[in-house]
Amino acid sequence: MSINYDEQIPNNVNLSGDKRLQRALEKWQPAFLDWWNDVGPMGFQKDDIYLRTAVSTEPGGWAQFGHVKMPDYRWGIFLEDADPNRTIPGGDHAGQPVWQEVPGEYRNTLRRIIVTQADTEPASVEQQRWLGQTAPSMYDMRNLFQVNVEEGRHLWAMVYLLHAHFGKDGRDEADDLLARRSGDADKPRILDAFNQPCPDWLTFFCFTMFTDRDGKYQLGALAESGFDPLARTCRFMLTEEAHHLSVGELGVERVLRRSVQLTKADKNGDARAQGGIDLPTIQKWINYWYSYSLDLFGSEISSNAADFFGAGLKGRWNESKDFTEHSALNQHYTMAVVRNGSLTEDQVPLRNAMNEVLRQSYMADCERVVKRWNRALEDEGTDFRVSLPSSRFFRRQGIYAGHDFNREGDLIGSEAWQKQRESWLPSDADRAYVASLMHAVTEPGKMAHWIAPPRKGINGQDIAFEYVRRA
Amino acid sequence: MPRKRSILPVIPHERMAETSYPAVSFDAHPSSYVHWRLEIDGPVATLSMCVQENRGMWPGYELKLNSYDLSVDIELADCVQRLRFEHPEVRTVIVTGGYDKIFCAGANIRMLASASHAFKVNFCKFTNETRTYIEDACAHSGQTWIAALNGTASGGGYELAEACEEIYLIDDGNSAVSLPEVPLLGVLPGTGGLTRLTDKRKVRRDIADVFCTKAEGFKARDAVKHRIVDGSFSRSKWADGIKSRAAAIVAKATPRPADARAITLPSVAPAITAASGGEIWTYSSVTVQVDRSTRVASLELRGPTEAPADSATADASAWALRFYRELDDALLRLRLNELDIGLVLIRASGDPAQVLAHDAAIQGEGWFNTEVRNYQARVLRRLDNMAKTLFAIVEPGNCFAGSLAEILFSVDRSYMLADDDGENAITLSPASLGGFAMHNGATRLAARFPGDADALMLAQAAAQRSKAIDAETADEMGLVTFAPDAIDWDDEVRIAIEERSSLSPDALTGMEQNLRFGGGESMDNKIFGRLTAWQNWIFQRPNAVGERGALKMFGAPERPIFDYRRT
The missing domain is CATH 3.90.226.10 (2-enoyl-CoA Hydratase; Chain A, domain 1)
Known part of the structure; x- marks a missing residue:
């Protein structure tokens, strides 16, 4: 069977002229479609969805809109255009020309980095597969599917790198990416946050806001890689990732706005009595997903982080633009560590603290969003404000894991933690309540009761546009 | 992502003076094990490694991820010995990780990097002896040790498994067995790791070469294929799989000797x-x-x-x-x-x-x-x-x-x-x-x-x-x-x-x-002779322990610099 590669798989990597890639994809593409049909969005594969497709890296080319059935989506392979003068941004090789081929010395490490990043892409599709059934509007359902197909494309992008640069090992890893399953007892996804269930839309919005934002920073760090094909791939992915983040940010904002409206409407100020989600409950979801996402950056003090930076495989956020000193040697990072039951400050070699450096960039980004949320709350006329917990709160990875911190980041001991846990994190009752509100709203333009409408539609269309045409 | 656990998150520091560790006592007893949990259920003993991070032999390192130092191995050696004398009813010993998703990360690198040469040599010799004692128990006491790798076993962790008669690795898509000493630390898997690959497990030498230079090691599929392990079970079948393997060994084993009785071993310490x-x-x-x-x-x-x-x-x-x-x-x-x-x-x-x-x-x-x-x-x-x-x-x-x-x-x-x-x-x-x-x-x-x-x-x-x-x-x-x-x-x-x-x-x-040791060679002899001698040579070389040697630089912000000349 002959495949017209350029037609089926939009790309700028000369796929139709690359026999090795063709051979790899011939096998992998059918397996990918099987995977998509098997564990992709449940129940909507035959419907026409108003989706954005990337067909080139030209201005405008990355965002072509039209109705398409998801299994027919043209998952493409795009790298940002090469800069012939690009040099390695950071580490021991800073300033030398970037690598177009994988240096043998770093082959295994690079493969591991790529596989770990790649694994998150199909994982989130699996986590979100049931959400279409309870979408609060057609507009939201379309956004969910847009996120899903683009996570699928990100998987393609990573699999391209594995196929193009890592030989048989790379092909095996690409196969394994389709074999693991989120939350599966036997074949779980690599990272914990990607094995957590995503049972409701408040979780979906928090996940796209916080967890996908980790993805943004990881991609940003890899966009500073000395391995040029990885850097260029990640730069292109970042443009798509921005959309996912706005789905999360604006989704949470709409729930917040609606919550204030319903609180005001109730004579006792009880949003739940009005069928909405009360503000303190939203704050709990924020606490939970923010903390889970902080874990994804890895341990605060990490020899791997030092190795990756030193080797030039990863950089800091905006390494090339924002920094002038790129060796990160003979510098220290001040960090609070737990010693003998209390917090003290420690000086950590900067390279070993690179996970924390990246996490700090992420945290500042999250704070900017929280500011915007609080402006929305102010706008709705409430004094309630949401906030982010301390980065030490409720951590399961890194140097704070295994210690009990309150939301402010003070050590409190396990008894105090147990007592207050339910005031900070979703309880079973909270989850059950939020789940009870999840009912599909299928009339175009209509919104579920617990969420405010968006301010505008997609690609200049009305909010009431038929974003999903049921078959 | 830097999310995969490193072997050990460490920062090297000054090496200790030749004798600056506390005097070592070899006295141990299950009632006071710090790092192991021994449970005996009829003919099946389960020995779980639960290393306490903060209970290393001297300050300056933490025993993370079930990594070990000499104090951990002294308890293991005690256990091997006591099972033979105090629990003759035991026919199989399952050694496994007591924490989720990790079996054992091997010898603690920060401990090694800070230890004197003499201590490293003694540490390796003692741990090597302990592993031959496990094999001795399998061969002569009818106590078959099986390694149940419930998570990643790297370096000395996999070498401990190699000392057992059979090795099973959980197949969860993540857990791996590895000998990353050469690529990560610039030293050898010196606790029998290399020798047992070829001489005991009969791994083909070129496959062994690949295995020993691939830091991340092999996951279940490849590990089984190349006899690095004997089998694997998925997470949901893990507990039953190990249990039934133990039961099969017990069924096949010579029963408890008729005259066997528990001989309690009192503490030995000089005045x-x-x-x-x-x-x-x-x-x-x-x-x-x-x-x-x-x-x-x-x-x-x-x-x-x-x-x-x-x-x-x-x-x-x-x-x-x-x-x-x-x-x-x-x-x-x-x-x-x-x-x-x-x-x-x-x-x-x-x-x-x-x-x-x-x-x-x-x-x-x-x-x-x-x-x-x-x-x-x-x-x-x-x-x-x-x-x-x-x-x-x-x-x-x-x-x-x-x-x-x-x-x-x-x-x-x-x-x-x-x-x-x-x-x-x-x-x-x-x-x-x-x-x-x-x-x-x-x-x-x-x-x-x-x-x-x-x-x-x-x-x-x-x-x-x-x-x-x-x-x-x-x-x-x-x-x-x-x-x-x-x-x-x-x-x-x-x-x-x-x-x-x-x-x-x-x-x-x-x-x-x-x-x-005149005369022929055996696997043990190669471990204590050839492997150990090369390891002790490497332990002295600048490429391992010099200012920019790999062992010293592991976990440090800078990467090692090698003198690449070879004879």
């Missing part, structure tokens, strides 16, 4: 008193006089004074067990705590007939007898492995007889006083004919006479007869090195000691280790 130049360690049947000023230790072994109890009712107080436990403890303390000592003079005093009687009491098939004889063999191998010169001093009143005569063939030289009346004698017994194999599988007699079949035959015949041999005859038969008469004796011995003490300790260690 320590100060003496000129050092200390005196006093056990019930062993005394060690440590003289750091002359760098000589005198090891006085005392034979039994009373007739042996019936082995059907004997316990740990029986000389044949008690004495060897004391000798074992003394040897370990000399190695770890007395780096100044270069020469150990061994004397044995007592009634040779009593030694022979106690040897005889544990001959024959019984469970207790077999366990004690195998233990004696292990202690004698520990003696062979000493990196100190060993001289035996054979004087009138000595009891180098039977099992103790083996010591004469373990030492580097023996001096026997040729007295006028021929009272000074040694007595070989059938114990020297096969019961006490060295690490290379040979008897000490065979290793002593590699090219002299006649001499070997004569010695073997003398062993068969168990007759006393006087100094002159012993000298003629080649059973001792020198037999000076009373006039020369004091001078000869003094000069030998002084001369020996003046030579390079490094060259002596190398020379002795080469000369002690």
Whole structure:
């Protein structure tokens, strides 16, 4: 069977002229479609969805809109255009020309980095597969599917790198990416946050806001890689990732706005009595997903982080633009560590603290969003404000894991933690309540009761546009 | 992402001075294990590794991810030994990780990077001995160890598994077995890792090459394919899979020996008193006089004074067990705590007939007898492995007889006083004919006479007869090195000691280790000889331990710099 590669798989990597890639994809593409049909969005594969497709890296080319059935989506392979003068941004090789081929010395490490990043892409599709059934509007359902197909494309992008640069090992890893399953007892996804269930839309919005934002920073760090094909791939992915983040940010904002409206409407100020989600409950979801996402950056003090930076495989956020000193040697990072039951400050070699450096960039980004949320709350006329917990709160990875911190980041001991846990994190009752509100709203333009409408539609269309045409 | 757990999150710091670790005690008991949990359910024992991060031997490192130091291995060695004596009902031992998703990350790198060379050498030797003891238990005590790798087993973690009879790895898409020492640390998997791949697990050498240079190792699929492990189970089938494997081993195993009973092993520790130049360690049947000023230790072994109890009712107080436990403890303390000592003079005093009687009491098939004889063999191998010169001093009143005569063939030289009346004698017994194999599988007699079949035959015949041999005859038969008469004796011995003490300790260690193991090789022998020697060389090289050596730089912000020249 002959495949017209350029037609089926939009790309700028000369796929139709690359026999090795063709051979790899011939096998992998059918397996990918099987995977998509098997564990992709449940129940909507035959419907026409108003989706954005990337067909080139030209201005405008990355965002072509039209109705398409998801299994027919043209998952493409795009790298940002090469800069012939690009040099390695950071580490021991800073300033030398970037690598177009994988240096043998770093082959295994690079493969591991790529596989770990790649694994998150199909994982989130699996986590979100049931959400279409309870979408609060057609507009939201379309956004969910847009996120899903683009996570699928990100998987393609990573699999391209594995196929193009890592030989048989790379092909095996690409196969394994389709074999693991989120939350599966036997074949779980690599990272914990990607094995957590995503049972409701408040979780979906928090996940796209916080967890996908980790993805943004990881991609940003890899966009500073000395391995040029990885850097260029990640730069292109970042443009798509921005959309996912706005789905999360604006989704949470709409729930917040609606919550204030319903609180005001109730004579006792009880949003739940009005069928909405009360503000303190939203704050709990924020606490939970923010903390889970902080874990994804890895341990605060990490020899791997030092190795990756030193080797030039990863950089800091905006390494090339924002920094002038790129060796990160003979510098220290001040960090609070737990010693003998209390917090003290420690000086950590900067390279070993690179996970924390990246996490700090992420945290500042999250704070900017929280500011915007609080402006929305102010706008709705409430004094309630949401906030982010301390980065030490409720951590399961890194140097704070295994210690009990309150939301402010003070050590409190396990008894105090147990007592207050339910005031900070979703309880079973909270989850059950939020789940009870999840009912599909299928009339175009209509919104579920617990969420405010968006301010505008997609690609200049009305909010009431038929974003999903049921078959 | 830097999310995959590193072997150890470490930052190197100043190396410790040669002896700046606390004196090591080898006394342990399951009731006070810090790092292991032992559960016994009929014939199945489960030993779970739960290393306590903050309970390392000295400050400056944390035992993360079930990494280990010597204190962890001392408890393991104790457990291997106790299971044989205290739990003869156990037919299989499942060793597994006590924490979720991690089996064992191997020796703690920060500990190694900060340890002195001497400590590293001793640490490796002890851990190697412990692993051969696991294999010894599988081979001789009908206790089959299986490694249940519930998570990643890297470096020493996988080497511990290799010491077991069977290895199972959880197939969860993440967990892997690996020997990342070469690519990550610039050293060798020196706890038998390399040798067992080829000699025990029969992994093809080129596959082994790939495995040992791939830091992340093999996950279940490839590990099974290449015999790096024996099988795998998915997470949901894990517990049942291991359980049924253990049950199958129990069903196939020889049942608990009919005469087996629990022999409780009491604590062994010497009374320590100060003496000129050092200390005196006093056990019930062993005394060690440590003289750091002359760098000589005198090891006085005392034979039994009373007739042996019936082995059907004997316990740990029986000389044949008690004495060897004391000798074992003394040897370990000399190695770890007395780096100044270069020469150990061994004397044995007592009634040779009593030694022979106690040897005889544990001959024959019984469970207790077999366990004690195998233990004696292990202690004698520990003696062979000493990196100190060993001289035996054979004087009138000595009891180098039977099992103790083996010591004469373990030492580097023996001096026997040729007295006028021929009272000074040694007595070989059938114990020297096969019961006490060295690490290379040979008897000490065979290793002593590699090219002299006649001499070997004569010695073997003398062993068969168990007759006393006087100094002159012993000298003629080649059973001792020198037999000076009373006039020369004091001078000869003094000069030998002084001369020996003046030579390079490094060259002596190398020379002795080469000369002690004449004859063929075995897997154990390759581990203690070839693998260890290369490892100890690498441990001294700048590429490992120099300012920018890989072992030193592991976890540091800078990467190692190698001198790439090879011969």
